[in-house]
Amino acid sequence: MGIDNITLSAANTYTDEVAMGNAVVVAGVSQAQLNQAITNEANARQGQVNQLNTKLQNTNQTLQQTDQALSGLNDNVVAIASDLQTVDHAMFDPDGKVNIHINNTEIHVTQNDKNRWDLATGGGGLQSIVAGAGIEIDYTDPLNPVISATSTPPPAGFHISSFTHNAGNREKGVPLTAITFNWAYQNGSPTTQSIAPTVGNIPTADRTTSLSGQNITDDITFTLSATDGITPVTRQVSVRFYSPVFYGSVLTATPSATDIQAMEKRVSPFTNFTANLSIANARSCFASPMENPITDIRDTVFNMSMLSNYTAIDNVMINGTAYKVWVSNALEDTGAGTIGLQVVF
Numbered sequence: 001m002g003i004d005n006i007t008l009s010a011a012n013t014y015t016d017e018v019a020m021g022n023a024v025v026v027a028g029v030s031q032a033q034l035n036q037a038i039t040n041e042a043n044a045r046q047g048q049v050n051q052l053n054t055k056l057q058n059t060n061q062t063l064q065q066t067d068q069a070l071s072g073l074n075d076n077v078v079a080i081a082s083d084l085q086t087v088d089h090a091m092f093d094p095d096g097k098v099n100i101h102i103n104n105t106e107i108h109v110t111q112n113d114k115n116r117w118d119l120a121t122g123g124g125g126l127q128s129i130v131a132g133a134g135i136e137i138d139y140t141d142p143l144n145p146v147i148s149a150t151s152t153p154p155p156a157g158f159h160i161s162s163f164t165h166n167a168g169n170r171e172k173g174v175p176l177t178a179i180t181f182n183w184a185y186q187n188g189s190p191t192t193q194s195i196a197p198t199v200g201n202i203p204t205a206d207r208t209t210s211l212s213g214q215n216i217t218d219d220i221t222f223t224l225s226a227t228d229g230i231t232p233v234t235r236q237v238s239v240r241f242y243s244p245v246f247y248g249s250v251l252t253a254t255p256s257a258t259d260i261q262a263m264e265k266r267v268s269p270f271t272n273f274t275a276n277l278s279i280a281n282a283r284s285c286f287a288s289p290m291e292n293p294i295t296d297i298r299d300t301v302f303n304m305s306m307l308s309n310y311t312a313i314d315n316v317m318i319n320g321t322a323y324k325v326w327v328s329n330a331l332e333d334t335g336a337g338t339i340g341l342q343v344v345f
Helices: 031-084 111-121 257-261
Strands: 018-020 023-025 097-102 105-110 135-138 146-149 159-165 179-186 192-196 208-211 220-227 232-239 245-250 264-266 273-277 283-289 296-299 310-318 321-328 339-344
Touching: 159 220, 159 232, 179 220, 179 232, 245 257, 245 273, 257 283, 257 310, 283 310, 283 339
Parallel strands: none
Antiparallel strands: 018 023, 097 105, 135 146, 159 179, 179 208, 192 220, 220 232, 245 264, 245 283, 273 339, 283 321, 296 339, 310 321
């Protein structure tokens, strides 16, 4: 704070009360006293300024010291990184360790540590694992791939190595009248063998047999049983019947059972598949049993659902089975080409 607008009388004394800092000067004070008061106030203010300058200088020194410390730390980090780069070229001693000196600190690195470093950085070491038959490798963690067996290895003793039939997947409503079985053994030969049901005992030298004159209309499982006189073994195969899935094109928005059965049919488990259609001014159409309905029809190029372009018709009866039918809302024409649509269950 300062002193402004002081008016003096002829006697060189104040004629009015004025404020000077936190003090009050009243009339009758001499000019000399006033000057001394002003000098004292100025000295006090200068002392405060000097103290602030000292604190500022100390702060600047602290900042300089901090900057120097950070610079030194950065130099240490660079040196450590440079040292670590030489690990890949180090020689490992017979016990599988290598000694590295970083800033006078000794670090022991095992061969396993080096292998992990190599795998992570692409330098040397194991680069890939090739999965053989019955093996699956999960690379979710590249440093720790998980290797799993996807099939059970064959037993070491006498066993049935294969058991097959030629019936394939069967269409419901169409009887299976004949079937042929084939099988093989490893690590020995049978002293007895048979297939149930229906077939019965089979000569021990035979590895194939057939049934004819059958009328099989439902799912059935056949069991091959054999023994080498020591170890009894069995193996099974099944015949499955499926209502077909129909796909193709129809001329009307309300196709009949006959129209649907005239399309392509697929007899198999109800899994997703791609239908390649050739359509000439007609409507694409898909039909599956109500108990195994088609849930989506997707474009195979952009994987976009096309189901909104179709109308569903429920409970269309085909050979005694209720079907859910999807029919395109508009006529289509693929010209000389085809269109691929994914059928989703």
